[in-house]
Amino acid sequence: xxxxxxxxxxxxxxxxxxxxxxxxxxxxxxxxxxxxxxxxxxxxxxxxxxxxxxxxxxxxxxxxxxxxxxxxxxxxxxxxxxxxxxxxxxxxxxxxxxxxxxxxxxxxxxxxxxxxxxxxxxxxxxxxxxxxxxxxxxxxxxxxxxxxxxxxxxxxxxxxxxxxxxxxxxxxxxxxxxxxxxxxxxxxxxxxxxxxxxxxxxxxxxxxxxxxxxxxxxxxxxxxxxxxxxxxxxxxxxxxxxxxxxxxxxxxxxxxxxxxxxxxxx
Numbered sequence: 716x717x718x719x720x721x722x723x724x725x726x727x728x729x730x731x732x733x734x735x736x737x738x739x740x741x742x743x744x745x746x747x748x749x750x751x752x753x754x755x756x757x758x759x760x761x762x763x764x765x766x767x768x769x770x771x772x773x774x775x776x777x778x779x780x781x782x783x784x785x786x787x788x789x790x791x792x793x794x795x796x797x798x799x800x801x802x803x804x805x806x807x808x809x810x811x812x813x814x815x816x817x818x819x820x821x822x823x824x825x826x827x828x829x830x831x832x833x834x835x836x837x838x839x840x841x842x843x844x845x846x847x848x849x850x851x852x853x854x855x856x857x858x859x860x861x862x863x864x865x866x867x868x869x870x871x872x873x874x875x876x877x878x879x880x881x882x883x884x885x886x887x888x889x890x891x892x893x894x895x896x897x898x899x900x901x902x903x904x905x906x907x908x909x910x911x912x913x914x915x916x917x918x919x920x921x922x923x924x925x926x927x928x929x930x931x932x933x934x935x936x937x938x939x940x941x942x943x944x945x946x947x948x949x950x951x952x953x954x955x956x957x958x959x960x961x962x963x964x965x966x967x968x969x970x971x972x973x974x975x976x977x978x979x980x981x
Contacts, residue, residue: 735796751791752784755806759783762810764944766818779814786813832873832968835859835866839965840972849928849969870961873968916974923973931966934959 731754738747763779790809794802838858842850850858856866924935930952937943937951945959952959 738791739796748791752788755787755791755802756784758803758806759787759810762807763814766811766814778817782814782817783810786810789813828872831869835869835873836968836972839968843969843972849926849931851928852965855965867958867961870964871957874960874964919974920970923970926973927966927969931962931969934962935966935970938963 731751734747734750734754737744738751759780763776763783767776767779786809787806790802790806793809794805835855839850839855842854842858846854852863852866856863859866861869924932927935933952934948937948938945943951945963946956949956949959
């Protein structure tokens with residue numbers, strides 16, 4: 716025995732499984748609980764880093780990690796070993812949810828930014844229907860009535876709008892538009908058509924991604940499928956992280972329009 720304190724990620728799979736068995740057998744075992752928190756703590760840093768991209772400078776990333784730690788602890792307490800899923804997959808959603816819940820409470824997004832986001836998304840949808848392709852930044856800027864630089868600055872600000880209020884309307888211009896909250900599924904409700912709807916959603920999403928402009932499609936693929944950070948994607952494309960953020964925001968707006976009304980011609 717050397718007495719050296721090991722880093723959390725030095726625990727082997729068998730040791731981690733032993734911690735889980737001890738913790739689930741006796742939840743009052745503080746040593747097992749602390750061991751699990753330390754072992755999985757890198758997940759908090761990873762999720763906080765991804766959520767924090769594009770947030771205003773006044774949002775401290777250390778605070779994000781603190782919020783995420785509560786999500787990790789909650790995930791450890793509620794995880795069911797018999798479900799047959801990886802804890803990391805389960806925990807990432809809990810951690811992200813805890814961070815977003817705290818950010819929603821802060822209400823740091825100005826109404827003017829949300830209004831601008833709706834205007835740009837509406838203009839983007841109109842151009843996509845008219846051109847039957849994703850418009851360039853210059854075309855979108857002309858439609859909105861601003862310069863390309865002003866559009867890109869707006870896209871950078873709008874990138875912070877990954878959080879939505881439950882009472883926000885999906886289509887603000889429609890008289891009978893449903894709110895985000897009304898579209899959330901009841902986890903306790905029976906849904907015999909659920910599998911079909913999931914398959915249909917995957918089909919439309921995959922089709923919408925393939926119709927994006929090449930650079931936007933590449934950003935979406937690298938970010939969501941390959942797990943690269945925006946900074947790493949910037950290195951691949953040879954552009955700044957802020958420019959990747961703008962491309963990503965425009966791509967997400969385009970995908971959102973196409974998922975609401977997937978009727979683009981071939």
